[in-house]
Amino acid sequence: MSEATAKRSSLAIWLPLALFGAFFVLVIWGLVRPADREVASAFIGKPLPQFALEAAAQDRPGLSTADFKTGKPKLLNVFASWCVPCAIEAPQMDALAKRGVEIHGVAIRDRSEDVARFLATNGNPFTRIGKDDVSEVQVGIGSSGVPETFVIDGKGVIRYQHIGEIRPEDVDLILRKLAEAGQ
């Protein structure tokens, strides 16, 4: 064995340890920073699918695709009475409604009496509420949970998706996205 190859093999002896170290760092990295489990909709920029939902509450009409094609951007809020974070975002929804934002609701797998109770407790920021008993609209727009809020422009095109509850610090972002959709 020449001197050069001896040197090379003495370096090579560290290779398994280096590989192990790299693997170890990878595992620790995965533990301290778990992967993002949210599934973003791939349907942003595309028009809403055709749907016509029956009314979920007595004092609000049902919801169809045509209700979004009125020239003014609106919010589509996917919610449910059985969803805990949906109650958490209720004050923010009310604040948005008070600022003139039109919000249409889609109640996922919900009974009318439960929706009524939910709205009586948490307030009703919705103009219309559709009843989506088989998650038809939810799957149709690529939403994978409740609550989710979509910004829909005046032509009925999905412009933005907010996953999870709208927190007080998110309100400005939602208003900005609505303004962008109105341009």
Add this chain to the structure above:
Amino acid sequence: MTRFVKQFAGALLLVLLALAHPATAQDLLPPAPYAYKQLEDPALEAKAQALMETLRCLKCQSQAISDSDAPMAGDMRHQVRTRIAAGEEPEAIRTWLVERYGDYVSYAPQNKPIMWPLFAAPLFILVMAALLLRGRFRRDPKDTGK
């Protein structure tokens, strides 16, 4: 000692049971018509079943929609079965879902450039192994066999 172990095991079980309680609320609505009901035509049901086994449940992301009891998975099975019954091809339904949720919703591998390293890796390892073995088996020119 054994009593302590038993008590400890009991306490551990209680903690685990408490943790196992589902954290998310559930709806009270009955499942969608075709969530748990098979299609009448066995050939169509087989088609739907094969497709459902390769679609990801978005609520319980390591399961297929055919494995999951999440209400949303039931609604997706309903969606798949009614579309199959209406004469849609399974791959068209897969494309329809991928349009909405991205490639993540499908378990079936796709022929996309990002997959090439995965397919190339076994070939690369085989070639490397062959080269390594060739080096090992080659006779040393100074070795005369004596």
